[in-house]
Amino acid sequence: MPNATEPKLISGNSNRPLATAIARRMSMHRGIDLGLVDARVERFNDQEIFVEVFENVRGEDMFIIQPTSNPANDNLMELLIIADALKRSSAARITAVIPYFGYARQDRRTKARTPISAKLVANLIAESGIERVLTMDLHATQIQGFFDLPVDNLYASPVFALDIQSHFGDLSDVMVISPDVGGVARARELAQRISAPLAIVDKRREKAGEVAEMTVIGDVTGKRCVVIDDMCDTAGTLCKAAEVLLENGAKEVHAYMSHGVMSGPAVERITNSTLKSVVITDSIEPTESVKKCEKIRIVPTAPIFAQAILNIWNGTSVSSLFDQRTLGPIYEGVYSPK
Incomplete structure (x- = not known):
């Protein structure tokens, strides 16, 4: 059943151009302005991360757009702290949109006395209040099993x-x-x-x-x-x-x-x-x-991520985006139809 309110997007500093492109694409689909939520994600002098959300998000379906790419540790902490800020602000649901999932290469113990960092990151994400993850091309598909929450893994x-x-x-x-x-x-x-x-x-x-x-x-x-x-x-x-x-x-x-x-x-x-x-x-x-x-x-990945976010928000299939016949119309203007 469709939600009464529109999805809300918030972005960290990892890939603002992609977040803006996703918001623009979703605005086109919905016929209304779905800009990024007004917030600041800054550093104290000692490089601690500080987040402040300037809009009311109580009861909202929130999507955090934040790849955990280089610098992986900073971007991961931004994601977790944004999630904590939203949870403490009574957001109804928090979905992490992680186009690139860092630490995915450390998905198993290849030698003695080594970590499984991908599992540790999955635990951190779950504990932060995030209830769902949307990502693309995980390094190993079994990483989905590291999460005790739904994970949608898109394919390029x-x-x-x-x-x-x-x-x-x-x-x-x-x-x-x-x-x-x-x-x-x-x-x-x-x-x-x-x-x-x-x-x-x-x-x-x-x-x-x-x-x-x-x-x-x-x-x-x-x-x-x-x-x-x-x-x-x-x-x-x-x-x-x-x-x-x-x-x-x-x-x-x-x-x-x-x-x-x-x-x-x-x-x-x-x-x-x-x-x-x-x-x-x-x-x-x-x-x-x-x-x-x-x-x-x-x-560009904005078309596929925008549609996936709308499908999650609307409670419809994300796996339909695995078919290039479905993606063809979404990517009109980027590629000539065949």
Whole structure:
């Protein structure tokens, strides 16, 4: 049953442009102004976070838009403190919209005496008063099970499929590549959406952050290869994979990454690499160097997040957004309909 009041959005400092774009998109859908709630999220001199909400939120359905990207600790604390402020202000329900979920790579114990930080963050979120989480492309889908509250995990692959169909034209020579064995399920899903074959780059690491050896499983000769992964951090593995694919006969290599973490030398590596293009979403606010890089293109996530928020608020299906036929009309104006 639809709610009597409209959803209300509030944003931390992590990705204000995305929050503003989501609010603008929702305003267009609802036909009324759904601007961000007036609030301040500031620092004391010792860098403690202070939040003050200037509007009445009693009994409101609140959505906090806050990726927990770099600086992850600051952005996570902003999210938790905003949630506490809303809870103490008698908000009816608090949903955390976390386009990029930080600490997701620490989802299991790979060695003795190491933490499962993703579970710890899930506990913190639940204790802060947040009742629901909306995110995109978790590093590992089992992280949903770390929460004792509903988690809606959106996928970038339907949006990527629309982008590929719009920019690649004839897809007969396109092949989807998984950069490792662990990402096969993600790559297979995209391959099925665009009716393309699948290959795998098997990588072996001697230690974290360093790739010792790469082997291509599958025939990529004469193919336009599309590497798909959930994040691009330092881009070392991605650039190396592109070289290996070209050495094995690929015509050109493109990459689609859900989250452009882009740490350290990532942009420089991509600029100097053999990659034809790298497509990322705006789940993490891109830096100026990312925006200026000619090889990097950014696709918007505001349309899918705006619709997901409205579906949650209205009590309708979020999983309908997993289908690119549903996303097509939502992304009209971004991609030409096929």
